[in-house]
Amino acid sequence: MITLNARKKVAALSCAIAFLNLSLFAIAGEMKNDASTKQNRIEIKDFAFNPQTITVKSGETVTWINRDEEPHTIVSVGKQFKKSTALDTDQEFTITVGAPGTYDYFCSVHPKMTGTIVVAK
Numbered sequence: 001m002i003t004l005n006a007r008k009k010v011a012a013l014s015c016a017i018a019f020l021n022l023s024l025f026a027i028a029g030e031m032k033n034d035a036s037t038k039q040n041r042i043e044i045k046d047f048a049f050n051p052q053t054i055t056v057k058s059g060e061t062v063t064w065i066n067r068d069e070e071p072h073t074i075v076s077v078g079k080q081f082k083k084s085t086a087l088d089t090d091q092e093f094t095i096t097v098g099a100p101g102t103y104d105y106f107c108s109v110h111p112k113m114t115g116t117i118v119v120a121k
């Protein structure tokens with residue numbers, strides 16, 4: 001009898017552990033989802049991209065917002081993403097980054113304005 005009871009306890013415990021593992025897995029999955037929908041924002045202010053270099057993960061989005069009174073554009077040096085139209089004040093431009101690598105970009109209106117997106121795996 002003692003052996004049977006012990007076995008039942010072990011079975012119940014295994015069940016509980018399995019359930020806990022599943023719950024943890026679900027939580028981890030949700031956290032991963034949150035990370036992949038994270039918004040990476042770059043402000044354009046005083047003729048500069050802020051931050052000038054940003055590190056993001058492949059599949060994430062990057063959004064620029066123009067806080068200047070001047071129009072600015074975002075153009076990929078290596079054509080890694082479509083170029084923006086001229087952004088007016090408070091206008092935004094969003095891309096989804098693809099393959100890992102370094103994406104250099106500049107403003108075609110003011111070519112001295114440059115920035116870099118580092119795309120990690």
Ligand SMILES: [Cu+2]
Nearest residue numbers: 072107109110
């Ligand atoms: Cu500009």
